Amino acid sequence: MxxxxxxxxxxxxxxxxxxxxxxxxxxxxxxxxxxxxxxxxxxxPNRQALLEQVCQEAFDEVATDWRQRTAHDDPLVELRAAADLLIDFALHRPRLYDYLFTAPRPAARRYPDDFTAGDSPTLNVLIEALTSGMRRGVLRDDDPVEVALTLAAQLHGLIALHHGGRIGLSDDEFRALCHRNLGRILDGITA
The missing domain is CATH 1.10.10.60 (Homeodomain-like)
Structure with missing residues (x-):
């Protein structure tokens, strides 16, 4: 550029x-x-094209950061680290988080095509950790894209409730709630 x-x-x-x-x-x-x-x-050419450039750069930065900070031999540790990074991002940069992950955008990636094609830089981090865990027998064999979507949906849902003032917890208490919910899902998919 x-x-x-x-x-x-x-x-x-x-x-x-x-x-x-x-x-x-x-x-x-x-x-x-x-x-x-x-x-x-x-x-x-227009405001939307500019905003899509901002989104692509932000998604690439977030995914690069997540890959560097979640790299671990244990896929469960990777998944928990990725969840923490998503929570941090949502708590510390709420407007950018909302626009990237929840706002309607014409060029937003959509399930199933974009996610199954590997076109989501951030969801790919989860998919790769899940695929590794399934391949190594740490996690039950399943569709890694759908399991990643389950994990992401759980966290995004809690974040949306928190951002909307529907969860009356401090940021630390909110993080603990997210961890407990993530733990329940991971317990369910652990081999």
């Missing part, structure tokens, strides 16, 4: 993280970057 395009995408991401997706406008980004109102359009 050229420097101006990178600057524009970074400004969009900063606004999204600080204020939410509704605050991201091409005019505001131009103002923040100190460029003409048309400059963002020279690099992105």
């Amino acid at each position: 050229n420097e101006t395009r990178t600057t524009i995408a970074a400004a969009a991401r900063r606004i999204l993280e600080d204020e939410g997706v509704a605050a991201v406008s091409m005019r505001r980004i131009a103002t923040e970057c100190g460029v003409s109102a048309m400059t963002p359009y020279w690099h992105f």
Whole structure:
């Protein structure tokens, strides 16, 4: 990416993280970057294309970080570490989390096609740990994509309830709740 395009995408991401997706406008980004109102359009055809670039970069960064921080010989340790990283991401960057994982977006990855094709950078981390665990006999043999979807749905559901004020726990208590629920699922799939 050229420097101006990178600057524009970074400004969009900063606004999204600080204020939410509704605050991201091409005019505001131009103002923040100190460029003409048309400059963002020279690099992105529209706001949605810019937001999709932000999403792709964020998903790639998150997946890279997760892969580096979850690498372990024990797939159960990997799965718990991935869950912790998702919880951290949701608690510390809630607006970006919501836009990436729960907001309707035209280019959002969808089950089954995108997930079974390996096109989800973050779900792939779970799928790989589950596949490894099943191959090694640590986890019961099953469809790793569907099991990953079960784990992700459980965590995303709890996070959505927490973000919506429906779970009245501190962040530490919330994390413990997530761990207990994840433990119940892992107990059910352990060989």
